[in-house]
Amino acid sequence: MPPLDAELLQTPLHALHLELGARMVPFAGYSMPVQYPMGVLQEHHHTRASAGLFDVSHMGQLRLIGEDAASAFETLMPVDVVDLPVGKQRYGLLLNESGGIIDDLMLVNRGEDIFVIVNGACKVGDIAHIQATIGALCKVEHLHDRGLLALQGPKAVEALQRLIPGVERLVFMTGAAFAWEGADLFITRSGYTGEDGFEISVPGKHAELLARALLAQPEVKPIGLGARNSLRLEAGLCLYGNDIDTTTTPVEAALTWAMQKVRRTGGARAGEFPGSDTVLAQLDGAQPLTRQRVGLVALERVPVRDHTELQNLQGDTIGEVTSGLLGPTADKPVALGYVTPxxxxxxxxxxxxVRGKVVPMEVVALPFVPNRYHRG
Incomplete structure (x- = not known):
């Protein structure tokens, strides 16, 4: 009988996950570790206190190459790509013609190219979309032979700089090339936990060796998808497919901060992106919103999960929870969801x-746990 994950893709660290006793689950078409023997709760707390190593090699990595790469990529998003300085990273949103979010992503101007990281579940569609729309203006190269590791937590910098001196000079949302044991690395100081940390693009053949070297550091433990989800939710960060998708616009999703002024108001580059009529009309109030993403805290110790109905105090339906759990660090039930404005x-x-019973909740400011990014 074939193993349950026979048809799933595997990251370069698959054998290491099994060796470490990970519980593997299907995720974005891959066999991925949801937790290790330490358990989700302890993995979460360890990342907040020290340093956690995440395998995020299921994510898509691509290069956009050519003189017109930045200006071409900018036509797909309400984001300033053209003026992004070399070595700087930015959060981006691929939009459809209705202003819905095809995917959220990270991009870095590396000088010789635009380096892009997209979500694992969306990467095939993203690459096809980018190739079809701007492939005549720049070369779109899928880096399918590279792994991606995330080292997150307040002691991540201590652990990583022992192996790769110089990474400590990076600040939040910057990146640079490094070398380690003959491998070319590209490292950004960023992540998905709200903590200080790094994401490391590494050749697939070197990924396990680097992961073992990081796990040999006293601060570092392996962390699975379960804790990755609870950490990102406490940080108030969206999960594509839950909190944002092709039916939500950046304005509805409270992501207007990701749309730089040069793309929103006045000037030749404002509004030149898919769905701009809808998005800009929502932004200036000409098209009223019907829903907005908010942070919610339950006033009773009852976890409120995804797809839970939200009502006003009179019992009318006003929205839905899109992500929710008992926040281990917040020590209370936290959620993201959409409600009427x-x-x-x-x-x-x-x-x-919740199961037919009313659980009172309150709209709160995000994040649920203060971010600790290293801004220099």
């Missing part, structure tokens, strides 16, 4: 309907 202000009380 009148219920979006901080301090508004709403009701979640």
């Amino acid at each position: 009148v219920h979006a202000p901080v301090g508004t009380r709403v009701h979640a309907i």
Whole structure:
């Protein structure tokens, strides 16, 4: 009988995960570790206190190459790519013609190219979309032979600089090339946990060796998808497919901070992106919103999960939870969800309907746990 993951793809660290006793689950078409023997709760707390190593090699890595790569890529997003300085990283949103979010991504101007990281579940579609729309203006190269590791937590820098001196000079949302044991690395100081940390693009054939070297550092433990989810939710960060998708616009999703002023108001580069009519009309109030993403905290110790109905105090449906759990660091039930705009202000009380019972919740400012990015 074939193994359960026979048809799933494997990252370069698959054998190491099994060796470390990981519980593997299907995720984005890959066999991925959801937790290790330490357990999700302890993995979460360890990352907040020290340093956790995540395998995120299921993510898509691509290069956009050519003189027109930045200006071409900018036509797909409400994001300033053209003026992004060399070595700087930015969060981006691929939009469809309705202003819906095809995917969220990270991009870095590396001088010789634009380096892009997209979500694992979306990468095949993203690459096809980018190739079809701007492939005539720049070369779109899928780096399918590279792994991606995330080292996250307050002691990540201590552990990584022992192996790769110089990484400590990076600040949040910057990146640079490094070499280690004959491998070419590209490292950014960024992540998905709200903590200080790094993401390391490494040739697939060197990924396990680097992971073992990092795990040999006293601060570092392996961390699975379970803790990755609880960490990102406490940081107030969206999960594609849950909190944002092709039906949500950046304005509805409270991601207007990701749209730089040069793309929003005045000038030749404003509004030149898919769905701009809808997005800009929502932004200036010409098209009123019907829903907004908010942070929610339950006022009773009852976890409120994804797809839970939200009601106003009169019992009318006003929205839905899109991500929710008992936050290990926040030590209370936290959630992201969409509500009607009148219920979006901080301090508004709403009701979640959990197994037929009312759980009172309050709209709060994000993040649920303060971010600790290293900004220099």
